[in-house]
Amino acid sequence: DAGVTQSPTHLIKTRGQQVTLRCSPKSGHDTVSWYQQALGQGPQFIFQYYEEEERQRGNFPDRFSGHQFPNYSSELNVNALLLGDSALYLCASSAQLAGQETQYFGPGTRLLVL
Amino acid sequence: DAKTTQPPSMDCAEGRAANLPCNHSTISGNEYVYWYRQIHSQGPQYIIHGLKNNETNEMASLIITEDRKSSTLILPHATLRDTAVYYCIVRVHYNQGGKLIFGQGTELSVKP
Numbered sequence: 001d002a003g004v005t006q007s008p009t010h011l012i013k014t015r016g017q018q019v020t021l022r023c024s025p026k027s028g029h030d031t032v033s034w035y036q037q038a039l040g041q042g043p044q045f046i047f048q049y050y051e052e053e054e055r056q057r058g059n060f061p062d063r064f065s066g067h068q069f070p071n072y073s074s075e076l077n078v079n080a081l082l083l084g085d086s087a088l089y090l091c092a093s094s095a096q097l098a099g100q101e102t103q104y105f106g107p108g109t110r111l112l113v114l
Numbered sequence: 115d116a117k118t119t120q121p122p123s124m125d126c127a128e129g130r131a132a133n134l135p136c137n138h139s140t141i142s143g144n145e146y147v148y149w150y151r152q153i154h155s156q157g158p159q160y161i162i163h164g165l166k167n168n169e170t171n172e173m174a175s176l177i178i179t180e181d182r183k184s185s186t187l188i189l190p191h192a193t194l195r196d197t198a199v200y201y202c203i204v205r206v207h208y209n210q211g212g213k214l215i216f217g218q219g220t221e222l223s224v225k226p
Contacts, residue, residue: 004157033213042201042216043158056213090157092214102148103214105157 002027004093004106012112013081021076021109025093031055032074033103034066035090043090049074078111086113117141118202120220126196128226132189136202139183145206147178148214149187151198158201158216161187192224 005024013019025032031050035043045058049068068074072093078085088110092103119137126132138147146165150158162169162176164185169176175188189196201219205212 035214042218043214045213045215048213058213088155092157100146101212102160102163104160105150107157108155110155 004091004104006089006091006106006109008109009107010110010112012114014114015081015083017081017113018077018079019081019111021078021089021091021111023074023076023091023093023106025072025074025091026104029093029095029104030072031094031096031101032068032072033092033094034074034076035092035105036060037088037090037108039087046076081113083113086111117145117204117215118217120200120202120217122218123221123223125223125225126189126192128194128224129191132192132196132222132224134187134189134200134202134220134222135184136187137184138202138204141182141204142206145204147176147182147185148203148205149174149176150201150203150214150216151196152201152219153195153198161200192222194224194226196222197224198222 007022033048034046037043046060047057048055052068063079065077088108090108091106094101094103148163149161152158164176178185199219199221
């Protein structure tokens with residue numbers, strides 16, 4: 001059973017560019033959450049997608065947007081990249097089971113903005 | 115802000131039990147305690163969660179105090195591969211999912 005997968009593993013961009021990161025959830029999961037982890041910090045919640053809609057959003061600007069596809073996979077888009085967007089971007093998938101929901105994380109995409 | 119307090123770092127000898135404490139004095143009655151760990155540069159790994167009863171799985175045990183204001187994650191026989199940052203998180207099981215709020219965690223170093 002494949003776990004959560006993310007692509008690419010590493011990415012280098014320059015300021016002002018746009019980037020798209022991809023996530024495939026664990027089999028049987030229908031919810032995808034995205035987190036940003038700066039060096040030396042804990043992950044910070046960006047947003048969560050369920051049934052192709054953004055269900056919850058953290059304190060991130062509109063430059064950060066996402067999408068969920070009918071197969072539950074998801075994309076994170078970041079426009080007008082800033083140096084401060086350099087981070088590890090984590091995707092987590094989950095599903096409701098007996099009233100509980102546990103998030104399982106992928107390996108992450110490391111983004112470097114120059 | 116994270117609703118938990120953890121020591122920034124701990125050491126443990128290989129083969130001994132690692133006991134990682136977490137304070138969550140403002141926890142609400144419907145909030146669960148979750149533990150994740152993150153090995154350097156990898157995604158966080160789910161370990162265990164509980165509401166008020168002690169829980170055990172193949173990775174660890176979770177002991178929650180009766181007043182639910184603190185908990186302890188126990189790794190019964192720590193190995194070098196258990197060296198990681200351990201995060202204690204409290205969250206509600208919303209029917210519509212819910213974000214995880216990570217604090218700084220405890221950096222556990224298992225030494226030979």
